[in-house]
Amino acid sequence: MRPTLQTVADAVGVSRSTVSNAYSRPDQLSADLRDRILTAAAGLGYAGPDPTARSLRRRRAGAIGVLFTAKLSYAFTDPYAVQFLRGLASSAEQGRTGLLLLPLSMDDEEAAVAPVNDAVVDGFCVYCLPDWHPALAALEARGLPVVAGQKRPGSQASFVGIDEAAATRAAGEHLVALGHRRLAVVGEYFTVAQSTGPVTIKSPGDVAYYTDRERLRGYQEALAEGGVPWSSVATVNVARNGRAEGAAAAAYLLDRAPRPTAIAALSDILALGVLDAVRARGLRPGHDVSVVGFDDIPDATTEGLTTVHQPAAERGRRSGLLLLDPPTDPADRSVVLPTTLVVRATSGPAPS
Template sequence: MRPTLQTVADTVGVSRSTVSNAYSRPDQLSADLRDRILAAATALGYAGPDPTARSLRKRRAGAIGMLFTSSLSFAFTDPYAVQYLRGIAEAAEQARTGLLLLPLSVDDDVAAVAAVNEAAVDGFCVYCMPDWHPALDALAARGLPVVSGQRRASDGPQSAFVGIDEAAATRAAGEHLMALGHRRIAVIGDYFSVAPTIGPALLASPADVAYYTSRERLRGYQAAFAAAGVDWSTVTTVNVPGNCRDDGAAAAAHLLDRAPRPTAIAALSDIVALGVLDALRARGLQPGRDVSVVGFDDIPEAAAENLTTVHQPAADRGRRSGELLLDPPADPADRTVVLPTRLVVRATTGPAPS
């Protein structure tokens, strides 16, 4: 039979708790007694207390989970995700706890919900998940602490928010384009529709978008355009299924190969904006002269490409999320952290061509 804690206790002639202390609280025993217990355990082939059972007894798993709807490689290749993940990892390392990455499929609801239900974690950080994903309801049902950068009406009392004022950030970008005289505007972003397609999305207003981040960023642009007299019905919106450079280029093709083409394209992420720049160059068009381009995030490559964009503190956002999850304040009012953003103007925006 497989040796257990009780087997060692019977062999040495001590209690189960004394054997447990030899592993988890050695300072409670004399050095001689601990050595006897460990020697007996080795002779019996006992490897020590089961960490899973121990975590169940303590009701603590010693890990936090990070949920996102992309492949696992995304967490290590997407520049913004890498910075965000680094911030969470720093918080986890400081607290001496683990980090479990949970990529959830948008096509297999059953598997995604099962992954949330079975994750041995003390809480979750939610990264860029669409509001309709069933895993979010499973998350609420578990009753564990949750920190998200998105807001949902169904968020429970255990939920906290670490993010930015998305609408204010894009309003600043929209005002910049309006001041440059642009009036034929297009916006490219993900989850404008549930369907994972690349192409025009007919949106009567930003309220039609079910995904929090895209909806709020569109609201900011809408406010800036309206203040300059540009009606939302004249703005072309193009959907991409995810944060992918190739998809950004394909979406831009829908805009650049039509007449009249827009004088400015606002992408809701830098990765998509870089794809727009690729499409412009493939057609011999110069960013900032023929068509202005704005991104969002300010990833390192944005500076290398002279991309006008909105800067948000990715690593700090991840770090603050981890800290708030691991050490939540007692007052729910203190569980909301809004970080600053700023518009970074570079060479990809210029006056609207006459």
């Protein structure tokens, strides 16, 4: 039979709690006694207390579940995700807690919900989930603490994020002030379908994803104030947040007549792809076509990309702190961090 804590206790002639202390609280035992217990355990083939059972007894799993709708490699390759996770990890380390990365399917409902239902965690950090994703209902059913970067009606989740609309409103006002009247916007979750191509968005309110909806609303407000009707703005959806997808989306816009004089991408990764497409056609960013991104990842500086800076690492750090040590006052469970428009070489006056 498989050896247990009691098997080791009987072999050494001590109590179960003493054997348990040899693994979890070694400072409570003399070095000699602990060595005798570990030696006996090794001889019996006992590997130590079951971590799942131990977490149930303590009512603490020692891990935060991080949810995002992408492959696991995305967490290590997307510059914004890397910064966010670095900030989250710093809080987790401080709280002696680990991170469990949970990529969720967008195609299979059962596979989309299973990671949430099966995760042995103390709470969840929602990195990126569109409003229609079935995992959101599973989160509510688990009843564990949740911190999200998106606001949803009726949700009890804490919030750590930015004023998305105010951020893009500043970018839109910048483009309008430069004389741009033919604009386009590129983003990932404009529709439920994961495909790259033009889409018709009669109003930002029709977009069922909080982040994109708010960023579009900011642009709409800035353009309306400048006398540019929303109906004149071209919008292109991408299948995923990737540089190649940004270039493919820009192709729809740049190969039409008249082409837009400015393209706003809702992430820097997409904006870098737009720049690739602009240059591939012999056009000059900031002269023939202005390009604006969002996030201010390191490559944005290298490329001279005009973008909205948001504190990615701080956003992750504050998310972890709020999850591990939630304030008693619900009013303190919403944190709005500042953003800044960073003007660089890729935006300039509209060509005459």
